[in-house]
Amino acid sequence: MASLLRPDTWLYPTGRGLYCAPGDFYIDPGRRVDRAVVTHGHGDHARPRNVSVLATAETIEIMKVRYGARAAQRFQTAVPGEAVSINGVTVTLVPAGHILGSAQAVLEWQGQRIVVSGDYKRRRDPTCELFEPVRCDVFITEATFGLPIFRHEPDAREIGRFLASCRMFPDRTHLVGAYGLGKCQRFIALLRDAGYDAPVWLHSGMLALCALYGDFGIDLGDIRPVSEARKNDLAGGVVIAPPGEASGRLARRVSDPVNVFASGWMRVRAHARRRGVELPLVLSDHADWPEIIETVRDTGAEEVWVTHGREEALLHQMTRMGVNGRALSSVGRDGRVS
């Protein structure tokens, strides 16, 4: 890969988002653009009102559910693993293992390959395809959990702790705070895998996305809106709600709930205590520290650009590994006006 081409001359961050200059498109733009490649459906990656969007079929449907008619003017479905050419730049979406439909964007131009991983994780998830490492020259990684203290526990262990708590407090409602897209469905799927077959009660905002998961063949079992529950139904039951809702009004509808929060942040118990979480579950859709390092190795990248999260420690780690690490925010800042 002894290309003389500097990668940051053809892919760099701008005010609208990460921009691929020869292809004239953005990846996960933060503001409205003409041509966008969207890695997955979370709100900080998939924004409404772009003109044309390339994404996986799942991501497109998620955007339609969330944004309706304003999702985008035109959608182009990318089949994972199949290359698409945009103005001479080859774009391939490859599973990222983050949530349903999530993908890495593999960009190739003039013999150079850059992988924009988006958000990703390496462990198996019943609700999405497993991450596939791609050899590349430049790997762009998230650093959400960019400190060596962050190591997520095995899913089965955390679900086991959850079910043990349900048995120990058979009269209290377990009120789970989880993001409505991805974590919610994965949590239910893990519960079902562990043999939990009672109804799971959901905050109304989560139902449409769960139905969509069903359309893509992910069976979540008996799920019901919590608004239809009578008080007796909830005693000893499981309710899932977005993190904000879980501590607010809903918390008062159920008497003496066990507040559960499923997130990689829960690894640090002080976080759990600060948020009033009684049962912290270390369950994340993002790569933990060992996974990030393993992935950098798997890609064989000589250069790694680090974005959202704790860049400092991860960049230090890249140096220790002999990899050229840069904060994505600093990429392309040397002279070019964008």
Next chain:
Amino acid sequence: MQRFADLADRLHCAPHSRAQIALISDYLAATTDPHRGWAIGLLAGTLVLPVTSRTVASDILDGYEDARLAEWSKDYVGDVFETAALLWPEPSVSKGPPPLDDAVCAMLDVRTAADLGALVAGWMGHLDAPGRWLLLRIAAGLAPVTVSVSVVKVAIAEFARVGVDDIEEIWHGLNPPYLDLFAWLDGHGSRPEVQSESMFRPFMPAATLTGESAERRRFDNAEFAAEWQWDGVRVQISSTGGVTRVFSRRGDDLSTALPELCGGAWGDAVLDGELVSINGPPGEVNRRLGRKKSSARLCREVPVEVRVFDILFRDGRDLRRLALSDRRELLEDFMRDCGDVPATLSPLLDYDHSDDLQRLRGEARRAGVRGLLLKRRAGPYLHSASAGEWYAWPRAPLCTRLAALYVQRGDSTAVGSSLTFTLGAARAPGAGDGALVPVGKMDIASDESGFDKIEEWIGENTQERFGPVRSLAPGLAFLVEFDAVIASARRKSGIVLRAPRLRQILWGESPDNIARLDQLTTLIDG
């Protein structure tokens, strides 16, 4: 050990004592001896290791593969013990952690900090992250988690379906790993005979009367004896064989903090009374508690005595089944006969009917007492709440208007959630909003009318968040009832309100109507 680590982890995040009790009693039911007894000893702080070391955790950080990563991690987590536990590599293949019994026994045998460090390092690779954290805390001589001893006792009682008093009575005579206790609770042995002299006996509680319920009830001197409710701390003097110990209401041993009481010539008796400061304001007595020792100087500065009002044992004879009137006679005899002790007899108040009681209650604040106690003359000394025996009738509360400064979601209770408000008084007349200063905290439960409106208002008027605490924009005030104003040097305002309670929510109250600090300060007791 892993099971105890799981328990400690859950206790660490448990929102209220009921959850803690359920967790501990569940653990006791699922765990065998002697492991569970060691666990109880660690939770209650009765198990003391001969060698402890706080450097085990920092040594782990120092030895981490990269100093900067360790430093960043510590800055992020905050706690050295937790950081070390999180950084330690996850076990790849593990034979599992040692049973708690093995671990405790090994630590009890350790003679040097270096040996302890080696022992801990050997176990670290077999524990998960919460387990490693627990181990490092234990090795440092810290409590595994903060749990009150009374929660531990209630949990034992609930696990074994016995009264907590049955545990309290023998608790001070038992030691970890509590094999005799659990043998009895499991039905394999008799109740442990506690050899310890001067043991704790559970207190008789009094039900609190509210203003209305007291007025509806007719008290009559022939049936109910009346006493002042002294403003101090309830204590039990337990003296046998020349050894005197003083216990708090929860059964904590206060003896070392109260040398003048333990040195008294009490003879052989168990007495119930209220510890009060002789000259100073009521709050002073607390300066004598919560410490391991009282210096001679402190004893001089804050002299204390006990207002004795009941006798439970005399010369080995259990008097608790006797009627109060009979116990009272024996108590008066005892106080006449006993030697030099820092105690006085709490007098009975003379009254004919309820109107007299009203009048006495009206005098309570001037008399420097908290109110009246009414006790059924024919009743025995019971150690559980029983209707119709003892009543506390607090003096009429004071009342003032205070602003809401901060709010925090309180512990949820069986009836629902609550909000805890920090109440503010005005520093100077006519000063701006910034001049409010905290004078106390008050809970409002979700069953209070207007709670929903308050929650909504908070959502729209939060200014800043400090963890779980929110600072509020001006506009919410309360009419607050409180028992007293206590001087408190460590608070910015110099005072704190005792037992504040909501009387009324005030919307749009003018800042000029908020109580002024200088007015409140004039109400300080004593």
